[in-house]
Amino acid sequence: MDLTDQQWKVVAAILPEDPVRDDGRGRPWSDRRKVLNGVLWILRTGAPWQDLPLRYGPYQTAHRS
Structure with a gap:
C-alpha cells in the first residue's frame, strides 16, 4: 500500500x-x-532490498536514501 495523495502532501511539505x-x-x-x-x-x-519491486525504482536508489 503506497502513500495516498493526502499523505504525500503532508510528507512533501516537510x-x-x-x-x-x-x-x-x-x-x-x-x-x-x-x-x-x-x-x-x-x-x-x-x-531484503534486492526484492524491492521495480515499480519503486532500483533498490540501490531507495537503499541509499
Missing part, C-alpha cells in the same frame, strides 16, 4: 527542495514519492 547545481550538470533526482514508497514497502514486508 522535505527540503532538491538541490540544483549552478552548472546544470549531474543526474536528475529520483522521484521522491516512489523512493519513499519503496522504503515503506521494505519496512512493511521485512524483505
Whole structure:
C-alpha cells in the first residue's frame, strides 16, 4: 500500500527542495514519492532490498536514501 495523495502532501511539505547545481550538470533526482514508497514497502514486508519491486525504482536508489 503506497502513500495516498493526502499523505504525500503532508510528507512533501516537510522535505527540503532538491538541490540544483549552478552548472546544470549531474543526474536528475529520483522521484521522491516512489523512493519513499519503496522504503515503506521494505519496512512493511521485512524483505531484503534486492526484492524491492521495480515499480519503486532500483533498490540501490531507495537503499541509499
